[in-house]
Amino acid sequence: MNFNATLIGQTITFIVFVWFCMKYIWPPLMAALEQRNARISEGLAAAQRGQQDLEDAQAKVSDSLKDAKQQAQEIINQAQKRANEIVDEAKDSARDEADKIKVAATADIDQQVTAAREHLRKEVSVIALAGAEQILKREVDAKAHADVLDELVAQI
Amino acid sequence: MAGSYANSSEYIKHHLTNLVYGQHPDGSWGFAHGADEIKEMGFWSINVDSMLFSVGLGCLFLWIFRRAAKKASTDAPTGMQNFVEMMIEFIDDSVRGSFSGKNPLVAPLALTIFVWIFLMNLMDLIAVDHIPWLASLLGVPYLKIVPTTDPNVTFGMSLSVFVLVLYYSVKMKGPGGFFAELAFHPFPKFMMPINLVLEGVTLIAKPVSLALRLFGNLYAGEMIFILIALMYSGGFGLLFVSGGLLQLGWAIFHILIITLQAFIFMTLTIVYLDMASQTDH
Numbered sequence: 001m002n003f004n005a006t007l008i009g010q011t012i013t014f015i016v017f018v019w020f021c022m023k024y025i026w027p028p029l030m031a032a033l034e035q036r037n038a039r040i041s042e043g044l045a046a047a048q049r050g051q052q053d054l055e056d057a058q059a060k061v062s063d064s065l066k067d068a069k070q071q072a073q074e075i076i077n078q079a080q081k082r083a084n085e086i087v088d089e090a091k092d093s094a095r096d097e098a099d100k101i102k103v104a105a106t107a108d109i110d111q112q113v114t115a116a117r118e119h120l121r122k123e124v125s126v127i128a129l130a131g132a133e134q135i136l137k138r139e140v141d142a143k144a145h146a147d148v149l150d151e152l153v154a155q156i
Numbered sequence: 157m158a159g160s161y162a163n164s165s166e167y168i169k170h171h172l173t174n175l176v177y178g179q180h181p182d183g184s185w186g187f188a189h190g191a192d193e194i195k196e197m198g199f200w201s202i203n204v205d206s207m208l209f210s211v212g213l214g215c216l217f218l219w220i221f222r223r224a225a226k227k228a229s230t231d232a233p234t235g236m237q238n239f240v241e242m243m244i245e246f247i248d249d250s251v252r253g254s255f256s257g258k259n260p261l262v263a264p265l266a267l268t269i270f271v272w273i274f275l276m277n278l279m280d281l282i283a284v285d286h287i288p289w290l291a292s293l294l295g296v297p298y299l300k301i302v303p304t305t306d307p308n309v310t311f312g313m314s315l316s317v318f319v320l321v322l323y324y325s326v327k328m329k330g331p332g333g334f335f336a337e338l339a340f341h342p343f344p345k346f347m348m349p350i351n352l353v354l355e356g357v358t359l360i361a362k363p364v365s366l367a368l369r370l371f372g373n374l375y376a377g378e379m380i381f382i383l384i385a386l387m388y389s390g391g392f393g394l395l396f397v398s399g400g401l402l403q404l405g406w407a408i409f410h411i412l413i414i415t416l417q418a419f420i421f422m423t424l425t426i427v428y429l430d431m432a433s434q435t436d437h
Contacts, residue, residue, distance in 0.1 A: 002194060003308060004176070006203040010210065010312025017214045017272065018316075022264035025221045029244050030263075032228030039230045 125153045164386050171284060171382050174203040174306060175298045189297055203306055210303035213275040221271070243271065247422075254426040257328075257433040261320075262426060269313065270422040276303045277374060277414030281407055284381045304374040304417075310367040317425050318363035324432040333435070362428055366421060373417050377410055 129149065161167040169191070176188040178201025188194045188201070224240035233241050247267045255262050279302045291299040303309045325334045338355040339348045384406060387399030 003311070004178070004197070004199050004201045004203065006206055006306065006308035007312050009202060009207050010309050011316050013211055013214060014313050014316050017218060018265050018268045020218055021221070021268045022261060025218065025225045026264040026267065028225040029221070029228050029241065030248070032230060033241060033244065036230040
């Protein structure tokens, strides 16, 4: 062991190296490491958030799917009901129409029957009158016996 | 390889001598040839090999880490970047574990100490003869390539750490507080002189043990490598083969030692500075 000026040289070198390391090496590396730490934990948090969001979205999707199914069912039910109603209404109105037609036809028939009966009555009265004329062989004063004839007509 | 030396003792001596530049007694400047001339040069001479290798390795360390620091980003690191960041995190963990206060100097100091000492120790794993032999071809008479086997290097660092310890002791505790720590401990106040001697020795022992531990371990390791290398001098034979096996074994074991010594130096530096910064004693 012999000491010489190398001791001083080493001390100066050491101080310079430490100074350089403290100024230009440690701070940027440390800052980068800390930033990366922050970024990684941020990324992890974001991933977790994303997963949570996905789960929420899935839950929402299944909810709305259920709602949609329910609504569809309701709509189908309503449509069925409405269809039944429409069929019923159609049946009712058809029946009404048929009744109306039947009534009209009946009225028509009645009228024709009455008309025919009137016509027949008149024919009969004329025939009766002619018969009576022949029987009596003389002219019957139509005017004088009009009331008798009308009475006869009414009786037939 | 030891064939060109007169005997093994000269071989060992040659390998343990630094390349010293200084003033000869006759006034001329130049490299010293032999231990006697080194002694004559006195304090104002310099170990050129120690300085060259330590500064070179230090610059290598700063270059690698500076490059990583420039490229540092929040993206995924690759290759060397990854390694540098691993080192930074390792040092940061060590500092956080041992140093309780807040001081921007401690972590860079620890990083410099650890990596620099490790690199200097690493030179020990290069076979002892290769680089000195190359240098001798260039006309360089002596070359010690492991700077940490030079006590000047280890004391240069440990004394710097010691100055920092004194500075932070006075700064954090105040001159009075620092004196009180030395004088009123471990015995009661009336035995102040004894306290002063005891605590003074403890204080002085810090830098001395720090430097000598590193120097001693590496010097002894280097010595063993040189002794193993001596076994090759007998030509190819049983000694040669066992020398090869020994060198391999010792080198593998030495990987542990050089890392451990760098780590111990760093950890003790952190602990000493932590003790100096503690105000409640």
